[in-house]
Amino acid sequence: MESKYDIIPIARNCVVAIRYIMKNSREEVLENTMNRDPVNYLHGSTGIQPLLQAQLDGLRVGNKKTVFLLAESGLTNEDFTFEVMVDDVRTASPEEIMLGYPVKLTVQKCEAECACYDHPAA
Secondary structure, three states: OOOHHHOOOOOOOEEEEEEEEEEOOOOOEEEEOOOOOOEEEEOOOOOOOHHHHHHHOOOOOOOEEEEEEOHHHOOOOOOEEEEEEEEEEEEOOHHHHHHOOOOOOOOOOOOOOOOOOOOOOO
16 A cells, blocks of 8 residues: 655545645635645546646646636535645545545554554645
């Protein structure tokens, strides 16, 4: 099992942990998860808009990027920006791939370098 220290890039069938600030076209903050636990999703699933996921492809732990959901995409009536911070990337388990989302793993002993779902990102 990979840990964040393996520095794998975001790709299909990776579980990705991100924090973000979402703003509308008037630069108003609509959501800010920077001071909360990261949001986890299965890259390549329907958990997050595919247009946003495509902009995260190849990023690695510690990377920051501004991604866009523009009105011209036809998915929304206005432009949105997301300032994203990647906290963790790991290969999804076969169960997670089958389900289409991350699952909480049961871990008997969680060490400081563990990549389990329960472990908060550093």
